[in-house]
Amino acid sequence: MAVFRAEETIIALTDRCPHAGGSLGQGWIEEGEVVRPLHRWRFKLLDGCCSTMRGQGVHRFPAQIRQDQIWVLV
Numbered sequence: 654m655a656v657f658r659a660e661e662t663i664i665a666l667t668d669r670c671p672h673a674g675g676s677l678g679q680g681w682i683e684e685g686e687v688v689r690p691l692h693r694w695r696f697k698l699l700d701g702c703c704s705t706m707r708g709q710g711v712h713r714f715p716a717q718i719r720q721d722q723i724w725v726l727v
């Protein structure tokens with residue numbers, strides 16, 4: 654699981670890129686998307702859909718901060 658913080662929102666995504674299995678957690682956030690470092694596939698933080706390759710994507714898990722801890726529903 655790759656966990657990101659965008660301002661006050663916690664985003665938890667499957668940490669396995671559908672392209673070649675790389676870690677999304679090694680990427681960075683740019684314009685509301687996670688960008689993979691190796692081949693630059695991009696995934697929307699909103700829903701995990703891939704904006705580079707139509708029909709691809711990763712699962713987004715419900716997540717929130719409670720009492721300074723990150724909770725993720727799996």
Ligand code: FES
Pocket residue numbers: 670671672673674675689691692693694
């Ligand atoms: S492994 Fe994800 S972009 Fe290549």
